[in-house]
Amino acid sequence: MNLLFPLGLAALAALALPLLLHLARRTEQRPTDFAALRWLRQKPRPRHRPRFDERLLLAARLALLAVIALVLALPVLTGTDTARAVVAVAPGAAVPPADGARQVWLAPGFPSVTAPRPAGPVPVASLIRQLDAELPPGAALTVVVPRILDGADAERPRVARRIAWRIVGEGLSPPRVPPPALPVLRYDPTVAGARYVGAALRALGQRDIAPRSAPIPRSRPLVWLAPGALPAAAIAQAEAGNIVLVARETTIPASPTVAVWRDADGAALVEAQPLGRGRLLRFTRRLAPAAMPQLLDPDFPHRLAALFAAAEPDPARVLADAYAPQPGAPAPLPPARPLWPMLAVAAALLFLVERWLATRAVRGPAP
Amino acid sequence: MPDLIAPLIPGDVRHRLKALTLVARRAIGDRGLGLHTSRARGSGLEFAAYRPYEPGDEPRQIDWKLYGRSDRFFVREAERESPVALWILLDASASMAQADARAPGYARLDAAKGLTAALAELALAQGDRFALATLSADAFDLIPAAGGTRQRDRLHHALQALGAAGGFPAEATLAPLWDRIGARDLVGIVSDWFDPACLDLATRLAAAGREVLALQVLTVTERDFDLDGGYRFRDPETGEELLGDAAALRAEFLARFAAAQATLAAAWHAAGIRHARLVLDEPLDTPLQALFGRVAR
Structure with missing residues (x-):
């Protein structure tokens, strides 16, 4: 048993209170006439042994205060869980036949394998570390993984116990990454460079290229090349999570920016700023070959498409036999079960007992 | 009347008390008449009754004043004095004021007064003179020693007014006693x-031929020492004090x-003093029964 807040035991000092209350008044000296005094021998003062009245009530009160102090100290019970072996199965691995061990999916919440296989990517390495930390120290842990493991992170799991690392099954196919959506183009004829951008988009396969008066389709990236304020529809588009690229002449809300495309000299060509859940990109130069020679580069369409591509996910696929957990992590604190709810109930019962003892009709000799 | x-x-x-008789060991058969003949009426100091004149009565015994009022001869009779007087010496020093905690209204002196009155009652019933000091x-x-109901009233009056204070009197103070207490x-x-x-x-009185009865009055506390807790014991006569825990003192005190x-x-026995003890929780006549009761005789 551990105490999470040992300072709470300072409340034990309150034990002195009932002791004082119950201390028999020994110090009182009742004056008494006594004619036969000559046969009373003056003895050395009797050793002062404290005596208490109503011992039962005193015991109840002391126990009550002690339990309350213990509740304040937040006791927890450790090491109570049974050291039952656990088999954790990563999604994609074959479930081994039951052998008495607890079999769980290696997924958030560790559902039992009788539940359907968890869908979607799971952080396998993180879950292995969590499982290692949460299980009692003596519990054997077997992790069943497919040959190709998804959900790895940058470090092999470092664990405190020996983990049986079994490779069964081939694993899941990598998730399909959808190609980035091409932006639609709305332009104003007064912006000279719009045709370069339109040509690049056409080369990429985009057909929705129209003047600024055309409606803006929802949930699509957008290139807005027009002077003046950005229309509310385009701002809503960005705030909904899309990317909107605007020309240098367009007025946009001021915000800190980062360069997302630099030329060979390191000067920024396109700056980005967050807007809602999406992003707002802006050309920093006039769209003319004299100001921005990159417009004429053969890879301009690809550079333009790259601005709209989603961020590549971190590599998370590894060969399982190269990702076996390595020992050496500090032994985690074993899981603890709080004791204070039970103690609080005990304190309430003791309080009832104390009240009963203190208020019953027949009490012992009054102090 | 309350x-x-x-x-x-x-x-x-x-x-x-009616079953008791005050008996002096040495006085029995001593002077012919004895203690119990004092009912015999005759001339004396103490008036007893009027009786019609009979021939043969001495003329000087006739109450002439009464003859003047009633025109008859009456003879004034008096009780003959008993040869033995009962002297009751009542200790009224401060220690007699002590009472038990459980009965604070009944002090040692109260019991002693009751004993004194009972002794006087016995003496009166058998016609003996009695005195109180x-x-x-x-x-x-x-x-001073006298008989009759008026003497009893005087004694009761003195007793009711009596309080316990001071110490035991010095020997010089007691000198009048030696003059008055008769030899037997x-x-x-x-x-x-x-x-x-x-x-x-007491020993000197006994040695001088007086028959002495020692009546000791004790409190329950002195007999049982049934105290508990801390006390400051105080001697009422010397003022000496002692602090102590009663439970620790009990065994040795007892x-x-x-x-x-x-x-x-x-010491009583050696001096030939008959003695009896009264503890405050006992009936008042306990020592009298022990001294004069049927069992004692």
């Missing part, structure tokens, strides 16, 4: 007998007190 003053003798005790350094007082008189000393001077007085009482009893 009792404004509590009677000195409770009714049941008064009833039991209160022994106190502050209030030494004498009621019965002397009852009612005291707690804690003061050695009291025993000294042993030492019993030894002292045994020594006292041995």
Whole structure:
């Protein structure tokens, strides 16, 4: 048993209170006439042994205060869980036949394998570390993984116990990454460079290229090349999570920016700023070959498409036999079960007992 | 009429007193008439009754004033004085004021007064003269020996006014006693007998031919020492104080007190003093029954 807040035991000092209350008044000296005094021998003062009245009530009160102090100290019970072996199965691995061990999916919440296989990517390495930390120290842990493991992170799991690392099954196919959506183009004829951008988009396969008066389709990236304020529809588009690229002449809300495309000299060509859940990109130069020679580069369409591509996910696929957990992590604190709810109930019962003892009709000799 | 003053003798005790007779060992058969013949009427100091004149009566015994009022001859009769008087020496020193905690209204002196009144009642019933001396350094007082109901009233009056204070009187103060107590008189000393001077007085009286009865009055606390807790014990006569825990003192006090009482009893016995003890939780006539009851005789 551990105490999470040992300072709470300072409340034990309150034990002195009932002791004082119950201390028999020994110090009182009742004056008494006594004619036969000559046969009373003056003895050395009797050793002062404290005596208490109503011992039962005193015991109840002391126990009550002690339990309350213990509740304040937040006791927890450790090491109570049974050291039952656990088999954790990563999604994609074959479930081994039951052998008495607890079999769980290696997924958030560790559902039992009788539940359907968890869908979607799971952080396998993180879950292995969590499982290692949460299980009692003596519990054997077997992790069943497919040959190709998804959900790895940058470090092999470092664990405190020996983990049986079994490779069964081939694993899941990598998730399909959808190609980035091409932006639609709305332009104003007064912006000279719009045709370069339109040509690049056409080369990429985009057909929705129209003047600024055309409606803006929802949930699509957008290139807005027009002077003046950005229309509310385009701002809503960005705030909904899309990317909107605007020309240098367009007025946009001021915000800190980062360069997302630099030329060979390191000067920024396109700056980005967050807007809602999406992003707002802006050309920093006039769209003319004299100001921005990159417009004429053969890879301009690809550079333009790259601005709209989603961020590549971190590599998370590894060969399982190269990702076996390595020992050496500090032994985690074993899981603890709080004791204070039970103690609080005990304190309430003791309080009832104390009240009963203190208020019953027949009490012992009054102090 | 309600009792404004509590009677000195409770009714049941008064009833039991009728079976008792005050007997002096040395006086029996001593002077022919004896103690119990004092009912015989004759000339004397104490008026007893009027009786019609009969031939043969001395003319000087006729009450002439009464003849003047009633025109008849009446002879004035008086009780003949008993040869033996009962002297009651009542200790009224401060130690007699002690009472038990459980009955604070009944002090040792109250029981001693009751004993005194009971002794006087016995003497009155058998016609003996009786006298009272209160022994106190502050209030030494004498009621000379006499008989009759008026003497009893005088005694009761003195008793009701008596309070306990001071120490035991010095020997010089007691000198009048030696003049008055007759050579063969019965002397009852009612005291707690804690003061050695009291025993000294008793032994000297006994040695001088007086028959002495030692009546000791003890409190329940002195017999049982049934105290618990811390006390400041105070001697009422010397003012000496002692702090102590009663429970720790009990065993040794009881042993030492019993030894002292045994020594006292041995001294009484050696001096030929009959003695009896009254503890405050006992009936008032306990020592009288022990001394004069059927069992004692």
